[in-house]
Amino acid sequence: MDRQQIETVRRFNRTVTQRIGALEDGYLHRGRPLGEARFLFEIGPDGAEVQELRGRLNLDSGYASRLLRSLERQGLVAVGRHVADGRRRRVTLTETGLTEFSAYDGLSDELAASLLSSLGEAHRARLVAAMADVERLLRAAGIMLEIEPSDGADARWCLEQYFAELAARFEEGFDTALGASSDEVLVAPPDGAFLVARLDGAPVGCGMLRRDGEAIGEIKRMWVSPSVRGAGLAGRLLARLEAIAREYGWTHVRLDTNRALLEAQAMYRKAGYHAIARYNANPYADFWFEKAL
Amino acid sequence: MDRQQIETVRRFNRTVTQRIGALEDGYLHRGRPLGEARFLFEIGPDGAEVQELRGRLNLDSGYASRLLRSLERQGLVAVGRHVADGRRRRVTLTETGLTEFSAYDGLSDELAASLLSSLGEAHRARLVAAMADVERLLRAAGIMLEIEPSDGADARWCLEQYFAELAARFEEGFDTALGASSDEVLVAPPDGAFLVARLDGAPVGCGMLRRDGEAIGEIKRMWVSPSVRGAGLAGRLLARLEAIAREYGWTHVRLDTNRALLEAQAMYRKAGYHAIARYNANPYADFWFEKAL
DNA sequence: GAAATTACCTGACTAAAGTCAGGTAATGGA
DNA sequence: TCCATTACCTGACTTTAGTCAGGTAATTTC
Structure with a gap:
């Protein structure tokens, strides 16, 4: 592989994780530990199965269980049985949980907007187009x-x-x-x-x-x-x-x-x-x- | 700001942090806590001042000091006085430290290469070009x-x-x-x-x-x-x-x-x-x- | 030349993240 | 029907990350 290409990818990684990471730190906590926030956000308005969440966030089963218990105590989620398999559990957001989710969703929008805000229209369009390209090709590469x-x-x-x-x-x-x-x-x-x-x-x-x-x-x-x-x-x-x-x-x-x-x-x-x-x-x-x- | 643009940015953030994050977890640790690894990598082959490192990695002075002490104990870095200002300290990598640094450097290359590896030449070139665009414009946006x-x-x-x-x-x-x-x-x-x-x-x-x-x-x-x-x-x-x-x-x-x-x-x-x-x-x-x- | 500031250090913390071993109940295959 | 497996849970940890209050020595400011 081309040396130059590798340099470009490394620069990209560095810049992107730095910029986006910094913004995410500023935004996406809402006073909650990051782990809980991510878990909550990942459940989403449609709910999800615990197994699925564990897989997506790559969590130890004990750890996931503890996070779930904590969110439950806070009244943000409800845990129910799976229809077909009594071992599995389905998590859904409560009313309060949905409100919290919306807040995170709004913050994610703000974060995205703030990334673009200082650019002029033409350059903003170029950035978005390049991002779409990167996203598509990065997925393809996986x-x-x-x-x-x-x-x-x-x-x-x-x-x-x-x-x-x-x-x-x-x-x-x-x-x-x-x-x-x-x-x-x-x-x-x-x-x-x-x-x-x-x-x-x-x-x-x-x-x-x-x-x-x-x-x-x-x-x-x-x-x-x-x-x-x-x-x-x-x-x-x-x-x-x-x-x-x-x-x-x-x-x-x-x-x-x-x-x-x-x-x-x-x-x-x-x-x-x-x-x-x-x-x-x-x-x-x-x-x-x-x-x- | 355009709804579609925001969606694109959010999808980009998600995909990129997921893909790159997953790879970095796999690669860039070398058994060391992430904080130490980053600190070591940030020092670099030319050395750096503690102040500078603290700034770049956004660390509490106590925390930075502790990381430094730990790396010193492991024989990876040497801390010396600044020439002009006796309060400041300059950190340089020892022989062993340099070896470790090279290992991280090599892993970063591998990581970058692995992102591209499965794509064909034409699509790889497109991805790299789009990444360069994103990088440049993201920096500009900051x-x-x-x-x-x-x-x-x-x-x-x-x-x-x-x-x-x-x-x-x-x-x-x-x-x-x-x-x-x-x-x-x-x-x-x-x-x-x-x-x-x-x-x-x-x-x-x-x-x-x-x-x-x-x-x-x-x-x-x-x-x-x-x-x-x-x-x-x-x-x-x-x-x-x-x-x-x-x-x-x-x-x-x-x-x-x-x-x-x-x-x-x-x-x-x-x-x-x-x-x-x-x-x-x-x-x-x-x-x-x-x-x- | 005294007082304030700066750069770094140390000890004593806390919170968050993550791991491990051993449970229970439900399920599925021999 | 029994036994292995699966999905989740709990308690008891360790490690990592990060903060805070106070230090010391060097330097700058007045």
């Missing part, structure tokens, strides 16, 4: 790809999203029975692989490779969640699937796509794919691409 | 402008930088005796004002307004430190000086500039100034501008 069974819960969830999107975008609609033949449902090494992309544990994309001839692979089911689009995840999935095909010793990968998926076509071309003749009977395919590995 | 005596230490320091830069940039060089007539040395309300721009207490720019006729002000000595250029500070200084002139009830402001200062000319035009005829005898002036308030 996405991990992993090979998983294609019938796992998250894999199936991704496929559902994928098919729903096809149905919405194809002019002709999309019928799973026609477009997703059952012989593809289970792919596994060494005849293919199903990749799931996760951000903080939650699936945000997928892609699949399956053998389609002696030394040829087919790439299918490439899907990227709208929440992380525009940050290169599709490219990463594609590159990883190609790498896997290469490991298997395959010489080519090919894929088909629908005319409605314009960005996808552009991406395939950019990744070195070229158009070939129809090689399958997929009724939804309008274009066919291939790449030598 | 700059405060204040009216100060034009013979104060920081004001004089700024002017020195300003004159040195003129000398370097003017084709014909710059002679303070010719270019900076002594009658301008002291400006104060209600006949003018000297603005100093500070970032974290350190001066990074200046600008001056002085009466030059019944209801006319002249703007002079606009200087912005190279460390904060490109973030709109000059525009802010100019706008503030105009606002002051308006408060005084003046109707016009004017200024002169040298042909070598191209960005300055562009900025004046953008701020609504138009060229007028020569109005003074400044031997270094090539253009004269005016703006009605």
